[in-house]
Amino acid sequence: MNASGDPKPAAELELAVSGASRLALVVSAMRPYQWLKNLFVFAPLLFGRRLMDIEAIGRCAGAAAIFSLLSSAIYLVNDVADAERDRLHPVKRFRPVASGALPANVALGAALVLASASLAGAFWLDPWLLGVVLSYGLLMAGYSAGLKRLLVLDAMAIAAGFVLRVVGGAVAAGVEASHWLIVCAFLLALYLAFAKRRQELLLLGENASQHRSVLAGYSPAYLDQVTNILLGCAIVSYALYTVAPETIARFGTDRLIYGTAFVIYGLLRYLALVQQGRAGEDPSWAVLNDKPLIAAVVGWALFNAVVIYTAR
Secondary structure, three states: OOOOOOOOOHHHHHHHHHHOOHHHHHHHHHOHHHHHHHHHHHHHHHHOOOOOOHHHHHHHHHHHHHHHHHHHHHHHHHHHHOHHHHOOOOOHHHOHHHHOOOOHHHHHHHHHHHHHHHHHHHHHHOHHHHHHHHHHHHHHHHHHHOHHHOOOHHHHHHHHHHHHHHHHHHHHHOOOOOHHHHHHHHHHHHHHHHHHHHHHHHHHHHHHHHHOHHHHHOOHHHHHHHHHHHHHHHHHHHHHHHHOHHHHHHHOOOHHHHHHHHHHHHHHHHHHHHHOOOOOOOHHHHHHHOHHHHHHHHHHHHHHHHHHHHOO
């Protein structure tokens, strides 16, 4: 794209496509690093005591792949719909569709293939999972159609998508997703969504509303208050879950409470990255590129696995 914001000239586009195959461009537009979000699918596997069940592990892996394919299809469709707006964004303008390197018809064709494969896979794995996946797709369609422009509801819609991932994982693993698990997942996702809005607002500055209209209704001070509130709510909810009578009865131990230390460290570490401007606009990218955060997530998972599977 040239300095005026117009799409790249034909010669530049030809050079861009020659340097990277269309398949590579499609894969890039699918944003594979975002598939990290689908690790939420595995939460019921851990807390449902199915980590030793090979079949359940395979089914959850299949569910994660299904959500990954569908989310990538949604990214491709949104990139086509938002191409003009993305060309004005300091980062998004380099995306394959916005830059003009990937034709819109190719992106939409790939999206159709990915969405079809996702729905077919969900039906094959479990008809109930198909219902959850369809609900996720409709929610994201609603988000793209209008929810993303509504104050607060935009972040709540994103958080609800994470809850549906947890529910999908529970269906795949053949366990019940506890109310506590759903609440904790929702609060964590809501915290991340508002933190992302804060980063977008600071990165884009005065032009923020031109790239995402809902940002006109937010301010850094408001978002700081909201993230602080949600941070506390997420930590307290998780701590209460670990010592709830039904949790102790299910696992035969109250030692899960000590895993809250990993949760506190991870969330505070992410908050520090946000305040320092090092988290960017994307929580997934921040987690993948910050070793202390990775260590916190891995430590939390290992601690819970040891406690749950060694308890009487």
